[in-house]
Amino acid sequence: MTSLSRVAGLAREIISAKVFGAGAANDAFEIAFLLPNMMRRLFAEGAFAQAFVPLIAEYRGQRGEAATHQLINRVATLQLLALLVVTALGILAAPWLIPLFASGFDKTPGKTLLATELLQIMFPYLLFISLTALAGGVMNIWKKFAIPAFTPVLLNACMIAAALWAAPYFKQPIHALAWGVLVGGVAQLALQLWPLYQLGMLPRLDFHIRDEGVLRMLKTMGPAILGVSVAQASQLINSNYASFFGDGSVSWLNKAGRLMELPTALLGVAIGTVILPALGVLRNEKNERGYGELLDYGMRFALIATLPAMAVMGVLATPMVATLLQRGAFTARDAMQTGPAVIAYAVGIVALVWIKILAPAFYAQQDTKTPVKIAIRVLIITQLFNLLFVHVVFERYAPDYKHAALALSISLGALLNAWWLYRGLRARGLYEPQAGWTQYGWQLFAATLAAAAVIFFAKPADLWWVNTAEIPRASMLAALFALGGFTYLGVLYCFGFRLRDIRR
Numbered sequence: 001m002t003s004l005s006r007v008a009g010l011a012r013e014i015i016s017a018k019v020f021g022a023g024a025a026n027d028a029f030e031i032a033f034l035l036p037n038m039m040r041r042l043f044a045e046g047a048f049a050q051a052f053v054p055l056i057a058e059y060r061g062q063r064g065e066a067a068t069h070q071l072i073n074r075v076a077t078l079q080l081l082a083l084l085v086v087t088a089l090g091i092l093a094a095p096w097l098i099p100l101f102a103s104g105f106d107k108t109p110g111k112t113l114l115a116t117e118l119l120q121i122m123f124p125y126l127l128f129i130s131l132t133a134l135a136g137g138v139m140n141i142w143k144k145f146a147i148p149a150f151t152p153v154l155l156n157a158c159m160i161a162a163a164l165w166a167a168p169y170f171k172q173p174i175h176a177l178a179w180g181v182l183v184g185g186v187a188q189l190a191l192q193l194w195p196l197y198q199l200g201m202l203p204r205l206d207f208h209i210r211d212e213g214v215l216r217m218l219k220t221m222g223p224a225i226l227g228v229s230v231a232q233a234s235q236l237i238n239s240n241y242a243s244f245f246g247d248g249s250v251s252w253l254n255k256a257g258r259l260m261e262l263p264t265a266l267l268g269v270a271i272g273t274v275i276l277p278a279l280g281v282l283r284n285e286k287n288e289r290g291y292g293e294l295l296d297y298g299m300r301f302a303l304i305a306t307l308p309a310m311a312v313m314g315v316l317a318t319p320m321v322a323t324l325l326q327r328g329a330f331t332a333r334d335a336m337q338t339g340p341a342v343i344a345y346a347v348g349i350v351a352l353v354w355i356k357i358l359a360p361a362f363y364a365q366q367d368t369k370t371p372v373k374i375a376i377r378v379l380i381i382t383q384l385f386n387l388l389f390v391h392v393v394f395e396r397y398a399p400d401y402k403h404a405a406l407a408l409s410i411s412l413g414a415l416l417n418a419w420w421l422y423r424g425l426r427a428r429g430l431y432e433p434q435a436g437w438t439q440y441g442w443q444l445f446a447a448t449l450a451a452a453a454v455i456f457f458a459k460p461a462d463l464w465w466v467n468t469a470e471i472p473r474a475s476m477l478a479a480l481f482a483l484g485g486f487t488y489l490g491v492l493y494c495f496g497f498r499l500r501d502i503r504r
Contacts, residue, residue: 001149006266008156012163013258014324016177019163021329022251022338024108025174027243030254031102032118033181034239036090036126038232042225043083043126044133050363051220053137055213057280060141069201071213076134076203078214083127090123101236102250104243111247114172121178128185135192138201141277147195154191155184223368230375234382234413238406241390248334249403255325255334256341256407263309264352267302271357279364288430291361295425296434298357303350307444308488310349311452315459316480317342322465323473332466339462340404348411351418358421361430374420378413385409440497447491451484458483 020026042048052075059068090097098105098115105111136148162180167173196202208214242249275298282291313320318339326335359371389405398404425431459480465473 001146002266005149005152005156006262008153008160009258010262010324012156012159013255014327015160015163017255017325017330017334018328019167020174020177021331022248022255022334023329024111024247025114025172027102027247027250028105028111028115029118029174029177030250031098031105031239031243032115032122032178034235035097035101035119036123036129038235039086039090039126040129040133041232043079043086043130048079048130048221049133049137050360050368051217051366052134053141053277054280054283054364054366055217055220056138056141057277058284059213061281061284065200070206071211072134072138072201073204073206074208074211074214075217076131077205077207078209079130079134080205081207083130087124087127090126091120094119094123101240102243103240104245107244108247114174117172118174118178121175122181125181125185128182128189132185132188132192134203135189135196139192139195139199140274142199142201143277144195144199145274147192151188151191154187155181158184158187220366220368223372226372226376230372230379234379234410237383238386238410241386241406242403245402248337252334252338253341253403253406255321255338256345256404259320259324259342260313260345260349260352263306263313263349264356267305267353271298271302271353275357275360279360283364291364292431293434295357295361295431299354300437300440302353302357303441303444306350306353307448308451308484310346311448312455312481312484313346313349314343315452315456316477317346318462319459319465319473319477319480322462323470323477326466327470335466336462337401337403340398340401341407344404344407345411347408348414351411351414354418355414355421358418358425361425362421365430370424371421374417374424377420378417381416382409382413385412443492443495443497446495447488447497450491451488454487455480455484 016026020029056068056071059071094116098112098119102112102115105115132151136151139145139148159177159180162176162183166176166179170176193202238253239250242253275294278294279291282294318335321338321342322332322335325338326332362368362370386406386409389408390402394402394405422431460476465476
């Protein structure tokens with residue numbers, strides 16, 4: 001289901017690129033969509049989920065379903081009230097938020113105003129998607145993963161419909177995409193209600209802020225909110241940087257980020273979603289050996305796909321962008337500008353997926369402070385990277401690709417984040433690498449290197465990709481993927497790797 005949602009997301013990007021391109025209007029949309037998406041990290045799958053899911057798992061395992069339902073009622077009521085207040089404030093504050101987080105938009109007349117209008121349309125999306133995340137967290141505890149994983153398809157479908165059919169009816173066509181986001185949020189919540197009712201866990205209003213479970217969740221959420229805020233602050237700073245680099249820079253950076261999310265979200269989100277409640281159960285059972293083995297398996301399973309994805313996205317960055325996005329309003333120049341940002345993001349793919357596996361190991365222990373401390377260090381270092389790359393390295397050697405410098409800073413920060421999480425788990429005795437890592441790592445490294453080399457020497461130059469028709473581009477890309485895949489699997493087999501090596 002996560003795969004399906006990512007395919008739908010890719011289709012959305014292809015269609016929105018064709019209809020809206022990567023100019024000033026799309027920049028405005030990207031910034032406006034970023035702000036409620038940032039807030040959802042606090043009220044939905046970020047800080048909220050980190051505190052809510054392990055607590056609900058504990059209640060269900062130790063206190064029974066009646067006490068669990070009561071806690072869900074009280075948490076949902078408090079969340080709803082908080083979201084109503086934040087949504088109202090967000091709509092009212094939109095004229096001040098856009099100039100604050102996209103200061104460079106003032107260089108283009110009307111761009112700030114357009115972003116403000118789009119933000120006011122989309123901010124209520126935060127309310128619906130956050131309640132959707134609560135419902136999804138409950139279903140994940142009951143091991144009902146399919147519906148929560150499928151719901152993003154509805155958002156993508158609504159945005160696709162808005163771009164294709166509603167846009168011509170708006171004076172500002174990009175407004176249609178914003179309304180598509182809002183309708184998609186409503187649709188996602190609506191889909192979750194019946195499954196929750198079937199579980200007997202459909203929330204009812206029950207305001208009781210002094211409930212023991214609610215207070216525990218709020219106490220746990222405090223550090224988690226700080227940690228998520230730190231991560232989102234980095235993204236906001238990067239977007240503000242990009243807003244000064246001229247029309248299109250925000251869009252190029254975000255389009256590259258969406259392509260990078262194909263492997264990271266597909267594996268990282270899917271594994272992280274399943275692993276958090278599983279780790280919570282193992283913690284409650286005091287099964288330390290199983291806890292470490294599950295983490296080890298998750299890391300191995302992720303590496304077999306993310307390592308070649310990192311290499312292939314680095315080698316085929318511009319070909320992928322040109323094949324997937326270059327049509328209609330998205331020009332050859334847009335493809336050539338987006339490609340370097342994809343390469344920069346590719347550097348951090350393995351680390352970004354491992355973070356989604358390692359961080360839940362702390363959350364399952366109801367420890368949100370350690371990831372926060374790491375996130376603060378990473379934020380500081382990432383911004384130092386930005387200063388170095390944007391104002392020194394890229395300013396001198398690649399001034400037209402400063403937006404890619406921002407992506408490179410994020411990737412290097414992710415590498416540090418994953419390393420410090422790993423070291424923290426080792427220091428606490430929560431994780432010990434299982435036998436066979438050395439052989440496994442060399443097998444994957446050799447196969448990835450061989451596949452990347454074969455693709456690199458077989459692919460045409462980037463200019464061929466942006467100047468060739470769609471069908472030859474797509475055919476060539478498919479052939480290169482097949483060539484790389486056969487090389488990767490063939491070398492793995494020759495080095496002694498078998499599927500049983502990753503069975504659990």
